Each structure stands twice: as C-alpha cells, then as structure tokens.
Amino acid sequence: VQLQASGGGLVQAGGSLRLSCAASGRSFRNYSAGWFRQGPGKEREFVAYINWGGGGTNYADSVKGRFTVSRDNAKNTVHLRMDSLKPEDTAVYYCAAQFGGQDYWRPSAWGYWGQGTLVTVSS
Numbered sequence: 001v002q003l004q005a006s007g008g009g010l011v012q013a014g015g016s017l018r019l020s021c022a023a024s025g026r027s028f029r030n031y032s033a034g035w036f037r038q039g040p041g042k043e044r045e046f047v048a049y050i051n052w053g054g055g056g057t058n059y060a061d062s063v064k065g066r067f068t069v070s071r072d073n074a075k076n077t078v079h080l081r082m083d084s085l086k087p088e089d090t091a092v093y094y095c096a097a098q099f100g101g102q103d104y105w106r107p108s109a110w111g112y113w114g115q116g117t118l119v120t121v122s123s
Contacts, residue, residue, distance in 0.1 A: 001025045001112040005095045008117030011085055015121070019080040021095030021114055029073035032101040034110060035080045037091035037119075044094070046105040048080060058104065063089075085121045092116040 007019040021033065035047040048069040049058040057069055068081040078095060096110035103109040 001028060001031060001097050003095050003097060003112055003114035005093060005114040005117040008093060008119045010120045010122065013085060013087055013121055013123050015085050016081070016083045017085065017119060019082065019093055019095075019117060019119075021078040021080075023076040023078070023097065028076045028097065031097040031099055031112075032104065033069075033071060033078040034096045034098070034104055035069060035078075035093060036096060036107055036110075037089075037093045038116075039088075039091040042091075044107045046107070047093070049101070049104040050078065051101055056101075060105075082119070085119075087121045087123045090119060090121050092118050 002024045004022045011017055032051050034049045036044050037047050038044040046060050050069045050071050054071045066084045071078045094116045095114040097112040098110045
C-alpha cells in the first residue's frame with residue numbers, strides 16, 4: 001500500500017482544515033487507517049483511527065470532539081476533518097495503514113506510512 005497525505009497548511013486558531021490520504025496498491029478497503037502527528041521536538045503520536053469498513057473509530061483525547069476521521073473505500077481515500085484548531089495542533093500529520101487494527105495507538109503497529117503534511121496553527 002502506498003499512501004500520500006495532503007491538505008496541510010497555515011490556519012489561524014479556531015479554524016479548520018481537512019486532510020486527505022490517497023492510497024494505491026493493494027486493496028486498501030481491507031486495511032485499517034490511522035492518523036498520527038509529530039510536533040517540533042516531539043515523538044510521533046496517535047491522533048485518529050478508522051477500521052477497514054469505516055464503522056469503528058477512535059481518537060486521542062486531545063482531539064476528541066474536534067477532529068473527525070472518515071474514509072471512502074470506493075475512492076481509496078481517508079480524510080481527517082480538523083475543527084477548532086489550536087496552536088498545539090501544529091505538527092506534521094501522517095496517514096498510516098495496517099491489515100488489522102491491533103495496538104492502533106502505537107506507531108510501531110503500522111506498516112505503511114505516507115510522507116506527511118505540515119499543519120501550522122497560528123495564535
């Protein structure tokens with residue numbers, strides 16, 4: 001599976017962005033998808049998870065109620081809608097895929113990664 005993330009940019013605090021992850025290669029609809037982020041000087045951290053069918057999702061506490069993950073298996077894409085953005089959301093955001101969903105909060109559990117897209121939230 002090859003992944004390509006896009007949609008990052010500069011936004012003011014309180015604003016919104018929608019990230020997209022386009023997948024190609026093996027049948028993406030059989031894979032769970034996740035979003036992670038890595039801020040300046042920080043380790044990569046879990047943001048959101050969606051299972052292969054889209055019916056199961058999980059979020060980091062820090063983004064719960066503000067971010068929404070979704071997927072369109074017909075188009076092999078996963079989206080992350082980010083609302084009420086805060087300066088602490090500033091990071092490079094990565095999409096990831098795995099066959100299954102075990103330990104979805106651990107970066108090491110994901111075998112496929114996109115290249116990342118930068119989100120900068122100004123105060």
